Amino acid sequence: MRAVSAREKRRRLAGYSLIAPAVLILIITFAVPLLYSFIISISDSNAIVANKFELVGLKNYISVLQNSKFQSALFHTCFFVITTIILEFIIGFIVALLLYRETAGSKFFKLIFAVPLMVAPVVSGLQWRWLFADQYGIINHLLSKIGIEAPLWFTTAQTSWVTIIVANLWLAAPFVILVLLAGLGGLSEEMNEAAEIDGANKWQVFRSIILPQLKPTILIILVIRLTDAFRIYDLIYILTGGGPGGKTEVLSTYIYKRIFTDWDFGRGSAASFIVMVIICLLSLLCSKLMSEKEE
Incomplete structure (x- = not known):
């Protein structure tokens, strides 16, 4: 029994030694910055600028939740997430159902749909x-060639949202299409x-x-796309910058402006933790729904 016990201990020690570097890197790159950011979120912003910490408890969180700009950004984010995910699934199902049977040109189109996934946002x-x-x-x-008066796309909230959603669909819909195709390929004819x-x-x-x-496949897509859409930043920053007049401001651009424009580190960090809680x-x-479906 002693020999077996000693061998088991050596095996466990070898396992711990193998995963220790990865765990250490994870702690350094994730846990430490997360803890530091949380400390900032419960500290006074003016004190942080002066290179010291003055803890203020949940004051920053309360201030952010009561802020009208944050509420608008949250509303815009929810509008974007709901709209884009519904459109992604509609487009994804239509295209996937057309392509999942091996017809002439289907392989070519599958390759074409993979191209946007290789492009940086x-x-x-x-x-x-x-x-635009x-x-x-x-x-x-x-549009002018077919007699339609083209709008100034980035001057109104409605047309600005059109540009954002179209650009995002070009990037994200291919992912939905390809995953649905994979799910359809596993179904019984x-x-x-x-x-x-x-x-x-x-x-x-x-x-x-x-x-x-396809419900398990749909739930997997939903988890990935929900988390990804909720933290959209690149497209909106490049296309509209949150304008005109903050009408396309989302949570990510709100946080960026609070921290890097206003130097309001406390409220900016608090807002980022609120977003993290929402995404979690x-x-x-979605994970609970997935586990229930599997059962």
Whole structure:
């Protein structure tokens, strides 16, 4: 028994020694900055600028939650997340259902849909800003060719949101399409064929057979896209900068401006922790839904 016990201890020690470097790097790169940021979030901003800490408790958190700009940014973020995810799923399902059967050109289109995933959001933002440009943008040029008066895209809140959502769909919809294609590829064709033989139309097959089998895939997409959409920053910063008049300000741009423009480190850090809590709660909700579906 002693020999077995000693061998087990050596095995555990070897395992701990192997994971120790990774754990140490994780602590240094994640846990320490997170703790430091939390201390800043409960400290007075003026004292931080003076290179010292004066703890103020939850004052910064209360101030952020009561701030009208934060509330507007939260509303804009929720609007963006809901709108873009609904559109991503609509586009994703339509395209995936068209491509999941091996037809002529389907492999080519699958390759094309993978291209936006290789493009950095900043590059995509610059690309769409040029496309929507008032004087030399190709979109306005094409609209004028067919007799439509092109709007000044970045001067009103409505048209600004159109540019943001279109640019984001170009980046994110391919991910949804490809994951749905992977999910569709694992479905049984026998059930679909049996339903069609029994007289079910395409909509009934999709609603009653395909969609229930795709629920785990949909929930995985939902978790990833929710967390990603909630922290959108690059596209909005490049396209509108939160304008006009703060009408496209989201939580990420709000936090950036509080910290790096106003030097309000305390409230900026508090806002970032509030966003982190929101994302964690949404992720936990989706994970719970996933576990219930698996059971």
